Amino acid sequence: xxxxxxxxxxxxxxxxxxxxxxxxxxxxxxxxxxxxxxxxxxxxxxxxxxxxxxxxxxxxxxxxxxxxxxxxxxxxxxxxxxxxxxxxxxxxxxxxxxxxxxxxxxxxxxxxxxxxxxxxxxxxxxxxxxxxxxxxxxxxxxxxxxxxxxxxxxxxxxxxxxxxxxxxxxxxxxxxxxxxxxxxxxxxxxxxxxxxxxxxxxxxxxxxxxxxxxxxxxxxxxxxxxxxxxxxxxxxxxxxxxxxxxxxxxxx
Amino acid sequence: xxxxxxxxxxxxxxxxxxxxxxxxxxxxxxxxxxxxxxxxxxxxxxxxxxxxxxxxxxxxxxxxxxxxxxxxxxxxxxxxxxxxxxxxxxxxxxxxxxxxxxxxxxxxxxxxxxxxxxxxxxxxxxxxxxxxxxxxxxxxxxxxxxxxxxxxxxxxxxxxxxxxxxxxxxxxxxxxxxxxxxxxxxxxxxxxxxxxxxxxxxxxxxxxxxxxxxxxxxxxxxxxxxxxxxxxxxxxxxxxxxxxxxxxxxxxxxxxxxxxxxxxxxxxxxxxxxxxxxxxxxxxxxxxxxxxxxxxxxxxxxxxxxxxxxxxxxxxxxx
Numbered sequence: 398x399x400x401x402x403x404x405x406x407x408x409x410x411x412x413x414x415x416x417x418x419x420x421x422x423x424x425x426x427x428x429x430x431x432x433x434x435x436x437x438x439x440x441x442x443x444x445x446x447x448x449x450x451x452x453x454x455x456x457x458x459x460x461x462x463x464x465x466x467x468x469x470x471x472x473x474x475x476x477x478x479x480x481x482x483x484x485x486x487x488x489x490x491x492x493x494x495x496x497x498x499x500x501x502x503x504x505x506x507x508x509x510x511x512x513x514x515x516x517x518x519x520x521x522x523x524x525x526x527x528x529x530x531x532x533x534x535x536x537x538x539x540x541x542x543x544x545x546x547x548x549x550x551x552x553x554x555x556x557x558x559x560x561x562x563x564x565x566x567x568x569x570x571x572x573x574x575x576x577x578x579x580x581x582x583x584x585x586x587x588x589x590x591x592x593x594x595x596x597x598x599x600x601x602x603x604x605x606x607x608x609x610x611x612x613x614x615x616x617x618x619x620x621x622x623x624x625x626x627x628x629x630x631x632x633x634x635x636x637x638x639x640x641x642x643x644x645x646x647x648x649x
Numbered sequence: 650x651x652x653x654x655x656x657x658x659x660x661x662x663x664x665x666x667x668x669x670x671x672x673x674x675x676x677x678x679x680x681x682x683x684x685x686x687x688x689x690x691x692x693x694x695x696x697x698x699x700x701x702x703x704x705x706x707x708x709x710x711x712x713x714x715x716x717x718x719x720x721x722x723x724x725x726x727x728x729x730x731x732x733x734x735x736x737x738x739x740x741x742x743x744x745x746x747x748x749x750x751x752x753x754x755x756x757x758x759x760x761x762x763x764x765x766x767x768x769x770x771x772x773x774x775x776x777x778x779x780x781x782x783x784x785x786x787x788x789x790x791x792x793x794x795x796x797x798x799x800x801x802x803x804x805x806x807x808x809x810x811x812x813x814x815x816x817x818x819x820x821x822x823x824x825x826x827x828x829x830x831x832x833x834x835x836x837x838x839x840x841x842x843x844x845x846x847x848x849x850x851x852x853x854x855x856x857x858x859x860x861x862x863x864x865x866x867x868x869x870x871x872x873x874x875x876x877x878x879x880x881x882x883x884x885x886x887x888x889x890x891x892x893x894x895x896x897x898x899x900x901x902x903x904x905x906x907x908x909x910x911x912x913x914x915x916x917x918x919x920x921x922x923x924x925x926x927x928x929x930x931x932x933x934x935x936x937x938x939x940x941x942x943x944x945x946x947x948x949x950x951x952x953x954x955x956x957x958x959x960x961x962x963x964x965x966x967x968x
Contacts, residue, residue: 610763
């Protein structure tokens, strides 16, 4: 079985996000990038399947600064192949889907697993777009994948803990919400070791015609703290004020 | 090409989800600005009797088939694509929900229509449509001007009042023949209900809710202690469940539960749109976060910028 896992980097939201002078995009130089957490879960679920049934896992990402690091990290965690797609920087979801479909069509693929969403998905989520460019079925918001011959059994989450189970003919694309277990950790030393031994393949994206069908007019920060009255002071003072507040409101 | 606004109604186990009425309310305003009609699309098997609840729309397009009995990412996407292709509406509204996320991107590719997701607001004037997306965990708003002929928006639940879209009456119903659904790759197997047995966080008056700021499951005992002192229960945001630190039954938000306690004490929760969806209607929201710009402070009535590892023991010590 061949599992392809498209992964990408997104800004680390712990850091301050700055808007550039055009007012239409984030200041790229101020961003600290990290692997999108949902893609980390997709990779984890793929590696669990590999351990269960002996699959070949390929992680694939678009070329960008420091992308080699997330690909080598994927290899250090257990991905068998790593591929960098060149010629398309910061693609929109539609462009990424069309380009990945080209690359994946040329490879053996049974399961394509990627994160259910990313924090910067303005024009839709990759999994379903990619499934349509590939012409294969999709199930998104998935928390478990089991493979049974030519079929996969996937669990799709609705709200309030309700889950729908589907049986799907392979190949298919899965949008992973969460893996069955927490994504594994790999020490930096092992990643460095992998950088010396693993091969990073490169494939060029060509003739990408897809577009988002929209243009960005303005990027802004929502007025922060607009609603909240801020409680000042030391931690002890703040705690006392909170408790007074609960008494005043008849809660405690 | 029409100026109509189509709302893809979402229902499960015979009941419409609130997002359906939220979209109908917003859609009514947009249809009026665009000079078109508001149309609801109702898909299922033997669902026509539910159409009366969609009376905010001037028309309900009803597609029925045994293959559409249960939601299927494949059958439902194909059906919406066929309806959209036949009617060419100006704007299609889906939920940014588990169901809508399967439909919007599919219809976008099938019909070459623009798509914007994470949408909290849509405005239309002079035929031009603008959508605001809450990206980067709710930290950045991005305004998109939609281009081309037809647009799809994925609406974040809770971004528009549902009451505006609730109306009783007898809308006109138009039957639409389901597309060929004979050769599907996806088979629905079953709906699995959540396990019982844990505390029901939806009935608690006081919730002490923790997020990523807790850093490790080893830090959870101090939160349990605070909740016990307050006489409430502990709930959490999604990352804690994904990390298997807390059970799914304690999760607040989009893929978890919607809660309405008298007090929601949010500790180390930044306030991504998916979380806000589950708790914004709480009576009193108090948020503690080390990031003064955390979106949670937009929804809290009271905020504390500080370290939860200082505030939690301070609170517990005073109770």
